[in-house]
Amino acid sequence: MPWFVKIERGIVEKKTFDQYVPAHKAYVKHLIAKGHKAKTGYWGELGGGMLLFEANSLEEAKKIVIQDPLIENKCVEYEIHEWRIVVE
Template sequence: MPWFVKIEKGIVDKSTFDQFVPAHKDYVRSLIAKGHQAKTGYWGERGGGMMLFTAADLEEAKAIVAQDPLIQNGCVDYQIHEWCIVIE
């Protein structure tokens, strides 16, 4: 399965954002359980982050991202890209 990356930038204050982090983590755990090999994290300087995951195609990747609580609650602006791995 291809890899995808959701690159995000926070657009709400930290206290609002932090309300949805536990649900986001639970969502990522559910993706892992479904075989999407998801990983999530934030930039060291804060204010944004990314999620790596596998999906069958871009349409499935978009559907996966649309269900992320950070997206559903308007916490981040984001871009989705297919990540073409050159060396493993």
């Protein structure tokens, strides 16, 4: 399966953002259980993060991303890209 990355930048106050973090983490655990090998994290400097995961296609990856509670609740702006690994 191809890998995809959602790169995001927070667009709401931290207090608002933080209330959706538990749901985001639960969603990522759900993706892991479904075999998407998802990993999530944030940048050392404030303001953004990344979700890395496998999906069958860009279309499936887009469907996965829009169901993320951080997206559903308009906490972040994001880009999605297919990540092509050249060395493992």
